Amino acid sequence: MRVELDEPKCVASGQCVIAAPDVFDQRDDDGVAIVLEERPGDELLDEVREAVAICPAAAIRLVDQ
Template identity: 55%
Template sequence: MKVTVDQDACTGSGQCVLIAPGVFDQRDEDGIVVLLEDHPEPGLLADVGEAARICPALAITLTATPTAP
């Protein structure tokens, strides 16, 4: 899974950081999301999915990546 964030849409609520701190952080100056890992390990996928679902600004996008045969 590939994760992208829209920093222009982000409102800085920080819910993503609380749910998946290994994948998301916030800028100190304004609280806007910072993506730490755009291809998180499989064990984090449920948390990243939850973060995307509850983001009030819908600033997190998840894209399936093809798997090797």
């Protein structure tokens, strides 16, 4: 599984960081999310799915590869 972030859609709410702090962080200057772990291990997938579900801008996708 691979994490994709559509940065222009991100509204910098930080919900992804709260849900999956090992996978997401936020830029200091504008708060836009960044992906720390593009291919998270199986142990992190539930957290990533939660981040996808609660992202208010629907800017995160989990792609099966």
